Amino acid sequence: MHHLKGPQQNHLLAALPVDVNERLYPHMEFVELPLGKVLYESGDTLRYVYFPTNSIVSLLYVMESGASAEISVVGKEGLIGVALFMGGDSTTSRAIVQSAGQAYRLLAQRMKDEFNRHGVLLHTLLRYTQALITQMAQTAVCNRHHSIDQQLCRWLLLSLDRLEGNELVMTQELIANMLGVRREGVTDAAGRLQRLGVIEYHRGHIQVLNRAKLESLSCECYAVVRKESDRLLPWAKNTAKV
């Protein structure tokens, strides 16, 4: 009974046509998810994808300090383990049961088999998408926990990785819009970085003089995003500059 009607309680599974259902359902396993259970840890290779029915799972990022921030919530509308079909096999977040209940799960390999017939373009784009998702998640974490000074460092580094030289053409006003803070806050932070000899700026032009120092002043968020991008997009390793 579970194997026919049960999985349909998950809206995602219910939306699939019968032929897909017939391929997948025989391999689905019914599981109880107790409160607090960790489905996967940051960095773990995913062993299953989970389709919740009446349970809720949180995706959260745990910082080096131990502080954490929820990135998103998943219930019967979705699944846990997008990294699997994205092609990354793991994420930088932890999945933890927020509300006890039931779910169905599918072995990782089964899921991957469904995708492996598809083309290279698909897989390439999906891997990139996962890198993008990591960046978004880390932005959320950073907004919650880090100072403007740290966020400015992160932001400068992310931009630098995408440019040729060491100069950014960007006013403090615009940076403030990006970070979602006051322009004056950026002025303060940038002033401090300049006094430390890390950057030098003048009316919309920012030169990075000491990239190593900039990295050390940044929060962990830059390194997390960078490392994950290098992992997921090995063909695009942005060589560090200076």
Place this chain on the structure above:
Amino acid sequence: MHHLKGPQQNHLLAALPVDVNERLYPHMEFVELPLGKVLYESGDTLRYVYFPTNSIVSLLYVMESGASAEISVVGKEGLIGVALFMGGDSTTSRAIVQSAGQAYRLLAQRMKDEFNRHGVLLHTLLRYTQALITQMAQTAVCNRHHSIDQQLCRWLLLSLDRLEGNELVMTQELIANMLGVRREGVTDAAGRLQRLGVIEYHRGHIQVLNRAKLESLSCECYAVVRKESDRLLPWAKNTAKV
């Protein structure tokens, strides 16, 4: 010359095999991206996917108040317009050029053609992934701009949408971990909601008494996520309760 070597400056395109290149490159268009140019607005149907070479594009969410927060940055490692192959055709964010430069673009329909041979499972999962991405992006925005009170409302609503009744089994300590704030902050906020008659709680059990009021006290983030989920996952419309 541009049509053969140029696009390869984008790492994503460079990573694709020759047969895909041969299909795509003839349709690629070289474009200049001046600083501040808006590639698409929130809600716009995407007309192109952009592959930056030496330009940088920011994805940012603009709030009703006009305040904004950058969700992520895209350069030559990626592309602008993941919503297109995700199946959503539009996003809740704006894409704006952060650093002037060049890019190659491809008509939306060309991109979709590449994917339309693939199965329903794929499309379903990708649409869900886009909904998840929206939630992450909104979490980032919310962390930047809204009070604990507002965030608690958003969080309660997101959880409620995934449960049957009106009761949440959840301590304030755990909610604090999810939101990335102090437990005392949640106690204060929850106390205020209780005094307003919106919720009632007792040692790990939270009853929502007035959902409409809860929605009005929440920031726009809940509605944005909810609306976008309904749009992307029409099969999963979580009927509002109470």
Place this chain on the structure above:
DNA sequence: TGAAGTATGTGCGGTGTCGTACAGAGAATT
């Protein structure tokens, strides 16, 4: 019944960011 553990309430000083206002200095325009 008593003790230990868990969940919530409250107070207080510290600090990071905000909102606002205004000043100065370089660039662009006339």
Place this chain on the structure above:
DNA sequence: AATTCTCTGTACGACACCGCACATACTTCA
């Protein structure tokens, strides 16, 4: 050369949230 505009620097009170300490009340279990 004078004016206007843009970008950056500085100051100050307000406030939200933090870290910490401790009190209270309910629950569990010996």
